[in-house]
Amino acid sequence: MQYEITHLPKEKWEGFIVPIGYTTDKYYDVTVNKKDNGFTIDIEKKDFDVPFVFTPDIYDYPDKLYQKHWENACASGVLVNNELIAVIETDQELWSNRLRITELWVHEDYQKMGLGHALIEKAKQQARNEKRRAVILETQSCNVNAVDFYMHEGFTLIGFDSCCYSNDDLKKKEVRLEFGWFNN
Incomplete structure (x- = not known):
C-alpha cells in the first residue's frame, strides 16, 4: 500500500503528543x-x-510537535482515516548549517513497511534543497x-x-x- 506524506500545519498540530514508546x-x-x-x-x-520498557509518561510526555524551542520546526506525517500513524519533524540549525530531526515516529502497527525510510528520505531531500x-x-x-x-x-x-x-x-x-x- 502506498502512503502519502503530507505537511502537518503548526496551527493544527502544535502540542500534539508523539507517543514514542518501545x-x-x-x-x-x-x-x-x-x-x-x-x-x-x-x-x-x-x-x-x-x-527495558520505555513509555512516554516516564518523562511526562516530552515528545510534542512544534515545541517553542524549535523556532523553525516543520512537521510532515502520514494519516490513515484522519489518524496520524507516522511523523517526522525537522528544524534548521542555522548556526551550523545542519538540519535536525527533532521527532520521528511510526505507529508500531505500521513499522517495517517503509514509512520510516520514506520520512528519513524526506529529511535528506530537505537538507539537499536547503544546502544543509x-x-x-x-x-x-x-x-x-x-x-x-x-x-x-x-x-x-x-x-x-x-x-x-x-x-x-x-x-x-x-x-x-x-x-x-x-x-x-
Whole structure:
C-alpha cells in the first residue's frame, strides 16, 4: 500500500503528543575510561537482564510537535482515516548549517513497511534543497531498534551526552547518542 506524506500545519498540530514508546532486550553500553593520556570510549551492544520498557509518561510526555524551542520546526506525517500513524519533524540549525530531526515516529502497527525510510528520505531531500551540510538527530543508547535503523539509513555516530536525561545516564544505560548523515 502506498502512503502519502503530507505537511502537518503548526496551527493544527502544535502540542500534539508523539507517543514514542518501545520495549527492548538490548542496549548499547557506553563506557568512558579516564587514562593518564586521555580517555577511551567504548560503545558495545549488550543484553539487558530484563527487558527495558520505555513509555512516554516516564518523562511526562516530552515528545510534542512544534515545541517553542524549535523556532523553525516543520512537521510532515502520514494519516490513515484522519489518524496520524507516522511523523517526522525537522528544524534548521542555522548556526551550523545542519538540519535536525527533532521527532520521528511510526505507529508500531505500521513499522517495517517503509514509512520510516520514506520520512528519513524526506529529511535528506530537505537538507539537499536547503544546502544543509548534514542531517542530525538524537536517540537513546537503550533504543537499539532506533540506533540500528538510523545506521541502516546511512547515519553514523557523531557524539554522545552522558548526562542529558539524568546524572546517572551511564548507569541507567540510557545515554543520548547523536547521529549524523552528511550531505556530500
